[in-house]
Amino acid sequence: MGDMVNKTSVVILTSHYRIMGMIDLMPGARLTDYVGEAKEFFAVVHAEVADRSTGTVLYTGKFMNINLRNIEVIFPADMIEGEK
Known part of the structure; x- marks a missing residue:
């Protein structure tokens, strides 16, 4: 049974x-x-949360x-190249 899913690390900015x-x-x-198909939450x-x-x-x-x-911005955490 159990559908295969990938745990994806994300960064969300509000x-x-x-x-x-x-x-x-x-x-x-x-x-x-994923975000486009999500309902309200x-x-x-x-x-x-920081x-x-x-x-x-x-x-x-x-x-x-x-x-x-x-949400203002959401992206995969592995896409971070640097912080300012």
């Missing part, structure tokens, strides 16, 4: 927070499609639902 965690993507699926596991301006970690959790309307 106006106030930087969220790092993992989402379940089907093999070959694109992050763009989507699940992030092993999440860490203040975007200070970098201070505010929350950690095994599971969080993220509201799509609050």
